[in-house]
Amino acid sequence: MTAALRQLADDLRAILGPRGVLDEVTARVPYECDGLAFMRHVPDLVILPRTTRECAAAMKLLARAGVPVVARGAGTGLSGGATPVSGGVLVGTARMRDVLEIDARNRFARVQTGVVNVDLTHACEAHGLYYAPDPSSQKACTIGGNVAENSGGPHCFKHGTTSRHILGLVVVTAEGEVLDLSRPLLEPQGLDLVGLFVGSEGTFGIATEATIALTPAPEVVETALAIHLDLDAACDAVSQMIAERVEPSAIEILDKLTIEAVENSVLAAGYPKDAEAVLLVEAEGCDVEVRATMDDVERIARQHGAVDVRRARDAAQRTKLWAGRKGAYGAMGRVAPDLYVSDAVVPRHRLRELVRAVTEICRERHLKVANVFHAGDGNLHPNISYDRRNPDELRRVLEAGDEIMKVCIAAGGSLTGEHGVGLEKLSGMEWLFTRDDLAAQCRVREAWDPMVRLNPGKTLPLRACMETRTKEQTRS
Amino acid sequence: MTTRDLDWARILGQAVGEVAWDAPVLRPTTEQAVADCLLLGQQHGLTMRAISGLRTPRPARANEAPVDAWISLEALRGLVDWHPHEGTVTARAGTPLAELEAIAEPAGWRVLPQVPNPQHTTVGGMISAGISGLERLRRGPLRHHVLGVRLALPNGSVVRSGSRLVKNVTGYDVHRAATGARGELGVVVEASLRLVPLPRAAFRLSWNSSSWTAVDAAAQALLSTSVEFDCVRSTRMPDGWTLVAWYSGRAETCAVMEQEALRAVPQMQSSGVDTWDGGPLAAAWKDTRASEAAGEGCLELGCLRTECATQVEQLLKSRADVRLVDHGLARIVLRDSLHPQKPVQPHSVAAGSVQAQLELRLRRALDPHGVLARSPAS
Numbered sequence: 001m002t003a004a005l006r007q008l009a010d011d012l013r014a015i016l017g018p019r020g021v022l023d024e025v026t027a028r029v030p031y032e033c034d035g036l037a038f039m040r041h042v043p044d045l046v047i048l049p050r051t052t053r054e055c056a057a058a059m060k061l062l063a064r065a066g067v068p069v070v071a072r073g074a075g076t077g078l079s080g081g082a083t084p085v086s087g088g089v090l091v092g093t094a095r096m097r098d099v100l101e102i103d104a105r106n107r108f109a110r111v112q113t114g115v116v117n118v119d120l121t122h123a124c125e126a127h128g129l130y131y132a133p134d135p136s137s138q139k140a141c142t143i144g145g146n147v148a149e150n151s152g153g154p155h156c157f158k159h160g161t162t163s164r165h166i167l168g169l170v171v172v173t174a175e176g177e178v179l180d181l182s183r184p185l186l187e188p189q190g191l192d193l194v195g196l197f198v199g200s201e202g203t204f205g206i207a208t209e210a211t212i213a214l215t216p217a218p219e220v221v222e223t224a225l226a227i228h229l230d231l232d233a234a235c236d237a238v239s240q241m242i243a244e245r246v247e248p249s250a251i252e253i254l255d256k257l258t259i260e261a262v263e264n265s266v267l268a269a270g271y272p273k274d275a276e277a278v279l280l281v282e283a284e285g286c287d288v289e290v291r292a293t294m295d296d297v298e299r300i301a302r303q304h305g306a307v308d309v310r311r312a313r314d315a316a317q318r319t320k321l322w323a324g325r326k327g328a329y330g331a332m333g334r335v336a337p338d339l340y341v342s343d344a345v346v347p348r349h350r351l352r353e354l355v356r357a358v359t360e361i362c363r364e365r366h367l368k369v370a371n372v373f374h375a376g377d378g379n380l381h382p383n384i385s386y387d388r389r390n391p392d393e394l395r396r397v398l399e400a401g402d403e404i405m406k407v408c409i410a411a412g413g414s415l416t417g418e419h420g421v422g423l424e425k426l427s428g429m430e431w432l433f434t435r436d437d438l439a440a441q442c443r444v445r446e447a448w449d450p451m452v453r454l455n456p457g458k459t460l461p462l463r464a465c466m467e468t469r470t471k472e473q474t475r476s
Numbered sequence: 477m478t479t480r481d482l483d484w485a486r487i488l489g490q491a492v493g494e495v496a497w498d499a500p501v502l503r504p505t506t507e508q509a510v511a512d513c514l515l516l517g518q519q520h521g522l523t524m525r526a527i528s529g530l531r532t533p534r535p536a537r538a539n540e541a542p543v544d545a546w547i548s549l550e551a552l553r554g555l556v557d558w559h560p561h562e563g564t565v566t567a568r569a570g571t572p573l574a575e576l577e578a579i580a581e582p583a584g585w586r587v588l589p590q591v592p593n594p595q596h597t598t599v600g601g602m603i604s605a606g607i608s609g610l611e612r613l614r615r616g617p618l619r620h621h622v623l624g625v626r627l628a629l630p631n632g633s634v635v636r637s638g639s640r641l642v643k644n645v646t647g648y649d650v651h652r653a654a655t656g657a658r659g660e661l662g663v664v665v666e667a668s669l670r671l672v673p674l675p676r677a678a679f680r681l682s683w684n685s686s687s688w689t690a691v692d693a694a695a696q697a698l699l700s701t702s703v704e705f706d707c708v709r710s711t712r713m714p715d716g717w718t719l720v721a722w723y724s725g726r727a728e729t730c731a732v733m734e735q736e737a738l739r740a741v742p743q744m745q746s747s748g749v750d751t752w753d754g755g756p757l758a759a760a761w762k763d764t765r766a767s768e769a770a771g772e773g774c775l776e777l778g779c780l781r782t783e784c785a786t787q788v789e790q791l792l793k794s795r796a797d798v799r800l801v802d803h804g805l806a807r808i809v810l811r812d813s814l815h816p817q818k819p820v821q822p823h824s825v826a827a828g829s830v831q832a833q834l835e836l837r838l839r840r841a842l843d844p845h846g847v848l849a850r851s852p853a854s
């Protein structure tokens with residue numbers, strides 16, 4: 001550690017206290033990567049502020065020192081958003097875990113952003129309320145990470161992704177100023193800065209507090225598991241549900257490899273192993289609404305060849321039906337040491353064709369792919385099992401990742417539906433957006449962070465921005 | 477140099493339309509031509525503002541800086557992408573919402589927002605003004621339904637933010653910031669919207685009372701049921717108030733919801749549950765939509781439910797021009813307001829605050845020379 005860094009650590013310790021600064025290498029190593037495990041870098045320092053004020057004071061110091069900063073929640077991100085950058089300080093929210101206020105009458109909560117997603121629901125369920133966005137990682141991921149990635153989850157089909165639920169934020173800017181947008185307003189005052197911040201992947205500032213809309217718990221919930229002998233048919237069933245404007249709350253698909261992985265693990269959910277795909281659908285509301293919706297779902301699933309449709313309202317049975325979906329990632333961990341979770345979006349009327357294309361891309365490269373995805377939103381997750389110690393396999397995985405992005409873009413789709421661009425999808429940005437698009441986004445980023453010190457080298461390909469800048473200067 | 481001296485026809489290859497309020501009305505026919513107009517504005521130090529072109533530009537008011545040229549989006553009209561099985565639609569900015577409704581409704585989709593006057597509200601205008609519709613209570617504000625936009629910028633480029641997909645997190649959500657930004661971040665030339673299913677059936681509850689307190693109490697009672705109303709609206713009548721509440725959905729669900737609502741507020745009269753398609757309720761819904769007439773201004777108190785009830789009451793006492801109140805949203809429509817589109821917001825961003833500085837930087841990021849004229853209400 002250099003003398004300058006040692007001095008910085010001491011100055012930060014004066015603000016954050018001894019527990020707020022981790023400088024020993026053994027304490028820093030656990031922060032070397034997020035869920036994109038093949039990209040790693042041990043941060044120079046890790047700081048863990050307790051409050052907005054501490055965070056702002058620390059950020060002022062880091063701004064003066066001109067040090068790059070990476071925000072981190074729980075590190076469950078899958079695109080490298082929380083991967084430390086060279087010479088940078090990692091700002092973690094692990095000590096900002098307070099639920100500050102629950103206003104049950106007006107259905108909102110204010111929390112520090114280190115609060116874990118599911119803990120917010122636990123904190124408000126006694127009032128008959130819950131936090132609707134439910135990423136599969138919800139037992140670990142933080143509200144700050146959800147805000148930064150605009151995370152989704154199975155029930156976002158009905159309730160929308162994180163951005164629909166964030167009413168306000170407190171943000172510490174790159175310069176250490178506090179931007180307080182925390183009032184729970186129905187309409188933004190001035191520009192919708194909260195809406196713009198959500199999904200900015202840690203490049204606009206550190207969110208320290210969030211004001212969040214809570215959703216009333218539904219009267220009745222019913223889950224259905226439709227068993228298909230053909231993945232194409234399951235996809236077609238989903239496309240038809242959309243076309244018929246059926247409104248359940250979640251529409252998920254798990255394919256054969258996922259079912260096998262789940263059923264061969266301790267998480268076995270009783271899915272039939274001979275199924276090529278299962279469709280997991282849930283509806284919520286009043287009794288008649290739920291029954292009618294699920295009747296439509298069952299009818300459409302059967303029209304598309306479902307051999308069995310299991311329906312459950314009882315909480316224990318529903319949990320069992322969901323167990324396979326919730327445990328899918330854990331179960332796939334048994335198939336190979338590493339899992340590359342790809343994330344792309346496609347138009348919903350083209351599900352069958354694109355799920356096929358994606359599966360084919362992986363097969364051609366002799367990769368094991370399991371599909372478990374938010375079918376109702378057209379959000380594909382081809383999960384490729386691999387071993388990162390095998391360089392050739394890793395190369396094929398990354399190549400498949402690129403090809404998947406390309407076919408989805410060609411079909412009118414997009415690079416990412418919920419995991420973000422991070423480090424992983426930088427190259428894809430140039431396939432999806434024009435230079436002018438990227439230049440405009442670079443300028444928006446610089447309005448928030450003029451020195452581009454927050455998560456540098458991520459989310460936007462800087463090379464593209466710089467080239468455009470030069471072109472523009474010549475033009476004017 | 478003034479705008480008059482510019483040979484627009486030569487430069488843009490297009491004729492200048494009429495002159496309104498001392499400024500020429502430009503009528504670009506492509507999105508690139510809009511950006512070219514703005515670039516010329518930037519090169520010549522002019523200010524410009526986009527208008528739908530459906531009406532003559534409005535007179536400059538005392539607090540409004542005059543513009544050097546208007547950019548009419550009237551020629552940028554029509555669908556760009558529509559797939560009846562996808563639940564989304566993409567259209568050029570000058571397209572009136574009525575045109576989208578005419579295409580989407582027969583296919584079973586509803587276009588949001590359900591504005592009072594879809595013939596005269598264009599896609600670009602509604603996004604720039606950030607107008608939410610009658611269904612705001614149930615379906616949320618407009619910004620939740622804008623999936624992406626294309627923006628013409630004063631540097632001569634046309635850029636996109638978002639996509640045509642229902643879910644997407646690629647790139648920053650500049651389209652969220654552009655929704656309600658009054659064109660200050662760029663001219664919206666195209667937008668993609670999420671559609672929602674057209675109701676299969678509906679019912680409407682109504683009740684007249686001379687007492688605001690009684691009407692408000694009834695509205696609050698409706699809002700505290702589990703019924704997810706599309707809207708709960710009170711309109712001032714010569715002799716008091718009319719309270720109207722709408723619910724739509726499947727016929728069987730409507731029947732259950734109707735019972736629950738009437739249990740909470742038995743004095744309300746129900747239309748009875750009827751199918752939507754071709755039924756009289758669709759026409760009655762149009763009437764409720766139109767109860768907020770074009771040219772009226774609205775005031776959004778913006779606070780959440782409980783605090784706003786008192787604020788609404790205070791406002792009713794202090795102003796005679798309150799014409800209707802959307803309960804649960806603290807949205808109030810004023811008669812003869814000077815601000816026909818932009819919600820008059822009681823809390824403004826404090827000058828010099830971190831927020832104000834950031835907003836300024838964002839505007840400068842996309843419009844460094846201030847071509848896009850700032851609107852009076854912002």
Ligand SMILES: Cc1cc2nc3c(=O)[nH]c(=O)nc-3n(C[C@H](O)[C@H](O)[C@H](O)COP(=O)(O)OP(=O)(O)OC[C@H]3O[C@@H](n4cnc5c(N)ncnc54)[C@H](O)[C@@H]3O)c2cc1C
Pocket residue numbers: 034035070071072073074075076077078080081082093113134135136137140141142143144145146147148149150151152153154201202203205206207208329330418419455
């Ligand atoms: C098994 C598994 C399942 C998953 N399922 C889903 C799913 O269903 N849906 C989904 O959307 N995602 C899913 N994810 C991805 C991931 O959980 C989400 O992206 C989550 O929101 C990340 O939260 P985190 O707290 O772990 O953030 P991190 O991984 O620590 O950080 C993610 C990004 O947010 C930034 N960030 C973190 N906190 C802040 C803050 N306070 N202010 C500013 N920026 C901040 C970081 O810099 C980084 O760019 C899954 C991941 C795993 C491992």
